[in-house]
Amino acid sequence: MGMNIQETIASPLVWHPQTAAEAWQLKQTYDIEAVYTSGGTLLRTQWESGISAMPQHLIDLSAIRGLNELRVGEAGLVVGGQTSLQSCRSNALLSRHFPMVTEAIRTIAAPSVRQLATIGGNVASSIGDSIAALLGYDAEVIWFDGTREHRALLSEWLHEASAAKRGNERLLLSVLLPFEESLGETPVSNGAEDLTSQMKRFGAYHKVGRREAFTPSVVTACINGVLTCSNVIKQIRIALGGGQTVPVRLEGLEKEISGADVDGQLLRHVYDRTIELFEPREDLFASAAYRKSTAANLIVSELWKAAKDNTKQL
Template sequence: MSNGSFAIRPLPAVRLPAAVEEAMHWKSSAEGIACYVAGGTLLRTQWEGDTVPLPQQIVSLQGIRAMHGIRLEDGVLSIGAMTSLAECCRSPLVAASAPLLAEAARRIGAPSIRTTATLGGNIASGIGDSIPALLVSQAQLEWHTEDGTVRIAIEDWLETVRQGTHRQGAILQRVFIPVPSGDEVTLFRKIGRREAFTPSLVSVAFMGRPAGSEGWSSVYAAAGGGSGIAMRLARSEALLLKGITNLSLLARTVKDEFITFTDAFAAAEYRAMTAGNLLAAELYKHISHD
């Protein structure tokens, strides 16, 4: 502020490329700070809150046709990164072939947010609520890099985010999700601070194939939430695969292995305990219904 008035920040220049190569060119050749923008819902809150600096140049990915659309190819669901969360919610293909993603998308934000926010933006943030669902669905991400197109499992990509070794200039083009057989037990649950649009305190996802009396032939479990990076719960998965049905032990195991964080709203221990109790409670519903 100066002389009682607010300083006016200059608006960033906006580029509208038609191809990923053009988008990478504009970002790499920009003077000052430049960033890619998909739906921009998270970035706008970060800019308004001054948690992320306003760039001098925005490279919008909206006009890149190859990054749009949902299709089924050889038993794998392919979703363009610029597909909105609302499209994921209402798509019959997503509902039938990736039910966990459909459920997670319905739980993200308010309807107006889901209309604008994209699946790619939710993933590229590294903290989106779709990520636990995609982790247990064994999704793969297709990135366009300076060295060409690279496909990587979302779990491996998240590890590069944790290590700070992910490629900053890469563009997420498409998401690939293997279609489950239909025999799996699936669940996605999110605990937030209020009913409507809010970052989650905790979100958990699960996919498992039952095998006999209370046993499992395959198990995938993940947890995330808030500003933390989601993770697979390998120790908890191993517990279930061994046929152990003590859900109190499962809840404690999740609590012990889930690496999360403390902020102004919740302590890390509380988040981890909530994730464990949530997963155990939902699996109890499955066991009690069988």
């Protein structure tokens, strides 16, 4: 087991486990006196602002082997939880296949913080700004229960974490992004029938903050879908978050609009249902009502834009 260093009397003991099993064991041993730490950037702000007290034991996860890289696995792109946001941001595979995740990471903090901050910490916090974009790609998480690794949909993992009494205490290892199904080559069209079978992927991620840049989010929104060339929704994912809200997918709305034509009536429905279904937390900076209408406007305008661009290309 790694060395523990007590830097000053007031500082916590910092443990440096080499394996997930050791990290998990330390958490069992010290329980509520211990906290997992990755980059420590969010934890530090929480201690400094008094949101949480500095714990007696810090379990530093950065020495666990194999968690600080991106690699192509059988089920998709595996992003090790200890990968820094800066490495994620400059990774070509991530930006080629999951551009909205790269975009979301671009909007987080500033370069100096992104060098230390990790994707695992962003996700494990349950409120990180990368989460809505990850949900937009049906991301999964790989976590460790002390004996073995588990795979779970990120959306379910977040839901369980917010329902758990003591918050999220599971050890997150990696984030898994399944590659999107290829829509294939655009077929050569001979007539109207062929044209209507053509598909177009669209997507967008937005972070609305209190200022233009380097600011906490008020709303994060991700939309990712496929339209036929006659603007029928073939596939759609809508994810919303921001501020202290644990991001969610609007699965009820996604089901309602799958197979529907994008027209004025549909856009009104999307607006109304987003307001109904999204339950953001309010704080001093923005009311729930403001967050709801901002989210609904973002989703509706992206859907409208996708349909308009699609029609232009005919």
